[in-house]
Amino acid sequence: MALDISELQTITHDVIVVGAGGAGLRAAIECSRQGLDTGVVCKSLLGKAHTVMAEGGAAAALGNADSRDNWKVHFRDTMRGGKFLNQWRMAELHAKEAPERIRELEEWGAVFDRTADGRINQRNFGGHRFPRLAHVGDRTGLELIRTLQDKGVHSGISVHMECTGLGLMMDGGRVAGMVGYWRETGRFVVFRAKAVIFATGGFGKAWKITSNSWEYTGDGQRMAYDVGAELMDMEFTQFHPTGMVWPPSVAGVLVTEGVRGEGGILRNKDGKRFMFEYIPEKFAAETADTEEEALRWLQGDRDARRPPELLTRDEVARSIYNEVKMGRGSPHGGAFLDISHRPADYVKKKLPSMYHQFKELAEVDITKEPMEVGPTFHYAMGGLAVDHDSQMCPKVPGLFACGEVAAGLHGANRLGGNSLSDLLVFGRRAGMGAKEFIDANPGLPKVDEARVKQLIDQAKEPLMRPDGENPYVLHDDLRESMTRNVGIWRDAEGMSQGIADIAKFRERLKNVKAHGTSQYNPGWSEAIDLHSMFVAAEATARSGLMREESRGAHSREDFQGERKEWIKYNIVCFKGDDGEMVVQKVERQSGPAELEKIANASIEDVEAGRV
Amino acid sequence: MANASTGGHVQGLGATMRKDAWWQGPALTAGILSLWLVYYAFAAAQGKYYSAGPYISPFYIAYEHPASVTDMSPGYAWFGFWPDSWPAFFPPALVMGALPGMFRMTCYYYRKAYYRSFFGMPPGCAVGPVPHDYRGETFLLVFQNLHRYTLYIAIALLPLLYLDAIKGLWYDGRPGIGLGTVLLGANAVLLTGYTLGCHAWRHLVGGKLNCFSCDGASEARHGLWGRVTWLNERHQQFAWSSLIMIAICDIYIRSVSMGVIPDINTWSGVTWIGDFH
Amino acid sequence: MSEPAKRKRTLRAWRGDASGGKFEEYTVEVDQGMVVLDLVHRAQRDAEGAGDMACRWNCKAGKCGSCSMEINGKPKLACMTRLGDYAPDEVIQVQPLKTFPIIRDLTTDVSWNYEQNKKIAPFTPPPRPEGDYRMKQKDVDRIQEFRKCIECFLCQDTCHVLRDHDKKAPATQPAGKPPQGFIGPRFMIRVAQLDMHPLDTVDRIPKLKEEWGSGYCNITKCCTEVCPEHINITDNGIIPMKERVVDRFYDPITMLLSKLGGGSKRTVQK
Structure with missing residues (x-):
């Protein structure tokens, strides 16, 4: 069936933000504040994103509940919690900027629990030296998303709800936009933009026992990977x-x-x-x-x-x-x-x-x-490798990532409460990064028609087949395999089995049939999302297999305990020229002397301000 | 525009896809309220048997017919006797009943109860209402907004109920207590609970403030608001228990007065109406 | 501990779109502790012809408010409705929300709600003072209750003003006319949350009466009955707002006092 691109719906913005959780909305608000015409594309209705599931709070060294707290203690906690695999600069920015992001949220209408003297209250959490989590009972994520949602819709951002991304378009080495489809109608749409911000979250739906919702299929990881971005720290799944x-x-x-x-x-x-x-x-x-x-x-x-x-x-x-x-x-x-x-x-x-x-x-x-x-x-510490200050994916100019889809802040293990503050700090930074990029590259990139056709044709395949395998069953098989083979304790045999399983699942996916029409068809969505889950799951298994030690959330039965030589490396995955996944060790740069000193200092020294 | 699709839903009065006995609640409400009103009309129209010994029926607060005044009667006519020229077809008890009646009629709880059970607006949740051009409380029912003024009247009447109950602690020149006293006392307490749990009252004592901690006065009003809130959360329970208690008081006193049952008290044990004088 | 033998359960689901549809029955195997959303998922996976049954869901823990539907005639979250609440052989009937236009199967177009939210002026505090804003817990207790709202729109669905009388507030309010419709319970508590905020500086009360139709609510409390977050929408949100409207528009005493006091300190939303 021929496809006429000119008949496709095309929506143009300066920047599109994919994902409307905390990071996406914070990024969109920042873009809008910077004067950019901003569109948010989200897979569900606005306000339903996975951020609502965050319960405990947002970590920020406000020092309200315990005045001994400050950014250095928070930074040190984050690095130690991440087993020193975190990106130094990101952990520094996060610890320094989180308090201001929380106060800003209050200015936008968030109603946090209060201390006796009327300030934002903070609670204790695992790995945090002091009570540090600004919270609202056990529904902090909801508070955060509702606040950002209200701020966002009143700052003039356009929200395109229930629209799923299929893939990115490139133009001369920079991102040109994204192709997606509306869940409601099944129609395809081309989003053109000068910059794209991914805030698509994680990929827990490839596992059987997970706290993640159906949206968490690794779409951002896969779409960026497909156009050359690097996935980093994928072995660290919390x-x-x-x-x-x-x-x-x-x-x-x-x-x-x-x-x-x-x-x-x-x-x-x-x-x-x-x-x-x-x-x-x-x-x-x-x-x-x-x-x-x-x-x-x-x-x-x-x-x-x-x-x-x-x-x-x-x-x-x-x-x-x-x-x-x-x-x-x-x-x-x-x-x-x-x-x-x-x-x-x-x-x-x-x-x-x-x-x-x-x-x-x-x-x-x-x-x-x-x-x-x-x-x-629960959470993927790994994700897209990004520039620490601007959140841009170095290999894909114009593509930014923030929140769970980005890697770097949390290292080998995330501290509870650091996710919500991550969204705010790096959501804003991604928005600022996009503005900077657009200022330097003001032209609107061209639409790659061949790419659009390819993405649409691929998406339609499960609908067009006369008959085939049940996508729900294939998904269940994937989840079963991942939980068994790439679960909380791993070994080489299991992870190899997981990789082999994924290869078989990919073959089966070629024969998946989605019954019914393209209109609001969850079976079809399932078939499409499986592509993304396979990439994320494979990267997790391959990175995990390479890292021959147990560190943070990556626990190997066949390599117990941390190994000194492995602290020098992060692991990245990218798409090779032959289309297969390439896994590589990347040597880490040592942190700035000042930061290293703080991270390694005794808690007494940090508290006393001696570092 | 007609939508071809109903989603399997149904339209019309009482139409619903619910499978439970949703109509039981509104039917019970309608039944009890109707019974109560019928009894009240009867008691008000009767015009006598409203007092016995030291007791007076709450239907007849502040009312006493000159002819029934004796040396022993406690004197309930706090504001003087009702004028002789008062038309018989409009019994004073109806007037005295109308005052708290207006409070109940405009009460936020009773509005829910009777909109559902008498007017079908709607009869139940996810149950079809009476088809009509609905205008809510923006049009004919706009008077409901003056609920707080009926509250003022209801509050003003509360002391009379306590006075009547206290009167029941004295008879025949000496202190004592009877079953009637207990009922009248309970009635006064329940009515207080109902009246002071009023939504408009809750608003006025503190709910209208936006800041509870900004000064000493708002702190005090927050405390008051908290106590009213406690009552307000039980407004429905107080609404029903006080309503039924009024009727029980009247039935009891009327029955004693008519000689159907005796009062039990500390003055002379089991006392039939004839022994009160 | 022995698990009970596999049981079957019949799901009676409305299938169709804006042009029409009908109920279909699917009988599938169920496990212990399942909720209605699990039953829908089980049918999608296992039942012939149910693979494309449209149904929104996200968190499956009662926190996002996506899986709103009418279960055996009652507006409910499918993820928080246990099969065990029904008799073992009872058919579970699921339908889309009645109040909103049908998209497909169990999904409806709830965009009207998002339009209402846009009408309400956002939170507008004074500039942040040196240090922090100060509010006591007792000042925020009330508004935190409203902020529990997960926007499942079950209250909007069950509100008879919107559901049966279709008095949904239109996009624009003709000048000089009485309010043409109601914004519904969800946005009554949104306004309540803003109005009761100790720091807010916008006066939305005139809008609430004149355009957002607070007078349409006849406090029959179905919104409160269906709220999965157990927010006391009517007693704590709507009625206090109605009383605030009374202060400003109906009660001669408070109106006079307000005039003598110089009126509202807040800026009226235009």
């Missing part, structure tokens, strides 16, 4: 220690780290508070070693050290996994998380959506009984 494990239909749904921040205790089936057994040496000096000390900390004793439940996510997730493996798990294969020792009213006030979630989905009253929790795929 398994959040506490997802629901029962009933089966809600397995993976997130249980906020805020539960532990508010004093939640992890126990195994014998009632033992097992986290005391798993305190790693490098955190031992800063972690309580008795229940008595942990209790004093909870009661506000500033000299007491933090309970081990508030170790970083990678540590806690592995510990729970271990307990289950040793046969000490809860009835449905998790651990018990107990907050019922705190007053019921306090729990309902501070963790209202957790209370309802367990009450309504699991018939558990968390003010009286413990929750059953276990690790769930």
Whole structure:
């Protein structure tokens, strides 16, 4: 069937932002503030993006809840949490700029919980030395997205809802726009722009047990990869220690780290508070070693050290996994998380959506009984490699990435709460970067008609086939394989199996049939999204196979423990000339002396301002 | 423009895809309210048997017919006797009932109750309403906006109810208490709970403020607002319990007065109406 | 602990688009603890002819408000409605929201709601003082309740003003006319949230009465009944706003007092 490009709907903006979560909206607001004609393209309705799932808070060293906090302590926490694989400059920018981004959000209408003296309150979280997370009960992400949404629609940005990207167009080495389709009608659309900002989030939907929503299929990673961008740190996929494990239909749904921040205790089936057994040496000096000390900390004793439940996510997730493996798990294969020792009213006030979630989905009253929790795929530390200041993908001029789709800030493991502040800090920076790029490259790039045709034809294939395989079943098989082979503990055999499986799945995808028409057809969307999930999953498995050590969220059964030589490298994946994925070690640059000093200093020295 | 597609939904009064017994709530509301109104009309029209010993029916607050005044009667006519020329077809009890009645009629809770159960606007959630050119409370029903003025009247009447209950603690020249006293006391308390849980009251005492912590006065009003909020959250419960309690008080006193049942009290144990004088 | 034997459940789903449609039945296997959204997904995957059944969803945890539909006649979130709430052999009937134009199957065009939000002037605080804005927790408790809203639009769907009488506020309000429609409960609490904000400087009350149709609400409380976030929309949001309208437009005493006090300190939204 011939396709007449001139009949295609074409929408032109100075910049298009793909994704309307926190990062996308913050980027769009910045573009609009800079005077750019800004369009936001999002896969769902506005305000439904995955950011709403963020519960605990946004980390920023405001120093409201504990005046000893400052950007250096936050920076140090982030680097240590990321096992020193973070990009130094990004971690620095993030720690320095987050407080101002939070205050700005309040100016735009966010209503954070308050301290007694009327400032933004902050809560404790894993890996953060001080109470640092600005929060609204346990629905901080919703607050953030609603605030940005309202700010955005009143700043004159155009929002193109329920539109999915298929691929990028290039013109003379720079990005020229994106081809997409409207879910509602199934019609195709060409977005032309001088710059494109990706804020498309992660790819957890390739795993079976995940806290991620259907949108999280790695579209941004795949579309950028297809035009030459590099994916970095893809082996680091965060398994959040506490997802629901029962009933089966809600397995993976997130249980906020805020539960532990508010004093939640992890126990195994014998009632033992097992986290005391798993305190790693490098955190031992800063972690309580008795229940008595942990209790004093909870009661506000500033000299007491933090309970081990508030170790970083990678540590806690592995510990729970271990307990289950040793046969000490809860009835449905998790651990018990107990907050019922705190007053019921306090729990309902501070963790209202957790209370309802367990009450309504699991018939558990968390003010009286413990929750059953276990690790769930939550976040991708890796993603598109970007310039640290402008967020531009070095290999694809004009393409910017921010938020989860970008790599670098979190290194090998993200601290809870650093994601929401990441969105704000680097969303804004991507907007500024796009403005700078457009100022230097003011022309509107041309449409690549052949590319548009190719993308549309490929997208239509599953609809055009007379018959074929069920896309939902193929997706389930992918998820099964990834959770089994590239899960929380990995080894060479498993990951190789995962890579082999993906190759087979790719073949099967060539025969997938989406029944029905193109109009709002979830089966068709599923078939299209699988392309993206395969790229993200393959990059995770290949990078994981290359990194022969356990670091942060990447835990190898066949290479336990951190290896000194591996701290020198990040791993990148890109599309080779033959279309196959290439994996490479890239040597890291050492950080600026000042930053290295802060990151390696003792906590006492940082607090005392000696570094 | 006619939309060919209904999404499987249905139109018209009472039309719904709900499978539960949604009509039970509104039917119960309509039934109890109707019964209550019928009884009230009867009690008001009767014009006598409204008092017994130290008790007076809450339907007849501040009312006393000169002919019924005796040495022993406690004197309920706080504002003097009703004029002799008052037309018989409009019993004073209806007048005294209309004042708190207006409060209930414009009450935000009762509006929900009767819009649903009597007027079908709508009869239930996701249930088809009476088809009409709906204008809400922008047109004929705009008077509902003056609910707060009926609140002022209802608040003014509250002391009378307490006075009547307190009167029930004294009879025959000595203190005491009877079942009627307890009922009248409970009635006064429930009516207070209902009246002070009013949405308009909640607004006036503090809800209208945007800042609760800006000065001492707003701090105090926040405290008051919090207590009114507690009552307001139970407005429906107070609305029903106080309504039913008024009727129970009247039924009790009327029954004692008519000699159907005796009062039980500390003055003389079991007391039939004839023994009160 | 033995898992119960696999059971079957019948989903009766409305299939069609703006030109018409009908109910189709799909019987699929179900597991313990499943919600209605799981049943829809199961049908999409396993049932003949259901693979293209349109249905919005995102978080599957009651936090995003995407999977709004009418389940056995009641507006609900499919992800928070457990199959266990129904009798074991009861057919689960799902339909698109009645109040909004149908796109396809279980999806409707809710863009009217986004248009209403644009009409409401955004939060406008005074310039940030040296240091930080200060607000006490007691000042924000009320508005935080409204900010729990996940914009599932179930309240808009069940509001009979919009649902049955189709009095949706039009794009423009003719001058001098009474309000032509209602913005619905979701935006009543949006306005309430802004109006009760201690720092806000915009006066939206005249707009609320004259254009956004607060008088259309007859407080029959169905919005509150269906709210999956358990926001007390009517008692805490709509009625307080109605009382604020009374202060300004109906109560002679407060109107006089306001006049003597120099009127609202806020700038009226044009």
